[in-house]
Amino acid sequence: xxxxxxxxxxxxxxxxxxxxxxxxxxxxxxxxxxxxxxxxxxxxxxxxxxxxxxxxxxxxxxxxxxxxxxxxxxxxxxxxxxxxxxxxxxxxxxxxxxxxxxxxxxxxxxxxxxxxxxxxxxxxxxxxxxxxxxxxxxxxxxxxxxxxxxxxxxxxxxxxxxxxxxxxxxxxxxxxxxxxxxxxxxxxxxxx
Amino acid sequence: xxxxxxxxxxxxxxxxxxxxxxxxxxxxxxxxxxxxxxxxxxxxxxxxxxxxxxxxxxxxxxxxxxxxxxxxxxxxxxxxxxxxxxxxxxxxxxxxxxxxxxxxxxxxxxxxxxxxxxxxxxxxxxxxxxxxxxxxxxxxxxxxxxxxxxxxxxxxxxxxxxxxxxxxxxxxxxxxxxxxxxxxxxxxxxxxxxxx
Ligand code: SF4
Numbered sequence: 001x002x003x004x005x006x007x008x009x010x011x012x013x014x015x016x017x018x019x020x021x022x023x024x025x026x027x028x029x030x031x032x033x034x035x036x037x038x039x040x041x042x043x044x045x046x047x048x049x050x051x052x053x054x055x056x057x058x059x060x061x062x063x064x065x066x067x068x069x070x071x072x073x074x075x076x077x078x079x080x081x082x083x084x085x086x087x088x089x090x091x092x093x094x095x096x097x098x099x100x101x102x103x104x105x106x107x108x109x110x111x112x113x114x115x116x117x118x119x120x121x122x123x124x125x126x127x128x129x130x131x132x133x134x135x136x137x138x139x140x141x142x143x144x145x146x147x148x149x150x151x152x153x154x155x156x157x158x159x160x161x162x163x164x165x166x167x168x169x170x171x172x173x174x175x176x177x178x179x180x181x182x183x184x185x186x187x188x189x190x191x192x
Numbered sequence: 193x194x195x196x197x198x199x200x201x202x203x204x205x206x207x208x209x210x211x212x213x214x215x216x217x218x219x220x221x222x223x224x225x226x227x228x229x230x231x232x233x234x235x236x237x238x239x240x241x242x243x244x245x246x247x248x249x250x251x252x253x254x255x256x257x258x259x260x261x262x263x264x265x266x267x268x269x270x271x272x273x274x275x276x277x278x279x280x281x282x283x284x285x286x287x288x289x290x291x292x293x294x295x296x297x298x299x300x301x302x303x304x305x306x307x308x309x310x311x312x313x314x315x316x317x318x319x320x321x322x323x324x325x326x327x328x329x330x331x332x333x334x335x336x337x338x339x340x341x342x343x344x345x346x347x348x349x350x351x352x353x354x355x356x357x358x359x360x361x362x363x364x365x366x367x368x369x370x371x372x373x374x375x376x377x378x379x380x381x382x383x384x385x386x387x388x
Contacts, residue, residue, distance in 0.1 A: 083328050110353040116343035118335045119327070122350045180350060182329040189323070 036071035041078015129162030251303035292317030
């Protein structure tokens, strides 16, 4: 008697089956993205119109998420001082994988208008890998949305591999974090 | 009945009766400023507090590099008579020390820590003025002193992004502009619009 269970006709190798599953996973992954919004700077003001009825990012399957462990995207909006960077790295390392980083504005790209400040870092991708940069000071909401669509496209084409890079080049990232921050440990009166 | 002009006169009389004023200025009808000597600050602040200026709104410093002085500014607010009083005093820039006003205004604790961190002013009497408050792992002279060069520090400390020198398209065959033009013309002709 023929089994009613579905049995694939072709003989796929294990690697091929794994890849197929990963593709299926990617489809769902890119259509349900939860963002952890690390709103450090003025660019964050572009997010309310992106989330509310004007652009309604939920139609892309995206939504805000409160905790790093449940989020897929780390959204860095704006300038990062050394003090904030320390917390950002904490947050990034708590996120589950695969994890993506989207950086808004010119500040994470090259320091923006704070490029000569004593506290603001000039290059975010020295410290954590960035998948999508949205340029502009501040970027308008269309380009923010476009950045998310680009990220989905990258997930589809399997080029959003920042989280893998972070594993492969971990020593390099750690070294950079150390040279700028000393060490990534918070020492203040609330953490002692 | 009190009005704001009476309030300012009242403050003037009060301050001038207590300490020697180096310079005074009426900024607007809600704000007056007095510059006094360093050793009379505590006396004046105590007097003002008992006269109703119970809130220390702000304490900050200004770096007068050419005069080689730091200026400390204490801003007090009275909720009965709406006048802000700025008490200003100049201290030596080479060896900046100012006794803490913690016994008078407890809220000065954090302002003094901030002034120490950003200008390097010492506040003996405040038990933890030397604790770090905002900057973490700071390794240079205090950053808001005028002789600190933030650009040089940033260049030294943070890697800058390098950009390739020539980013324009050299090869005309690869020019996106020309391709875009061609596409536009073709679209026009298909629509039967502009005739070539
Ligand atoms: S890029 Fe411009 S708008 Fe965005 S955080 Fe920097 S200064 Fe603010």
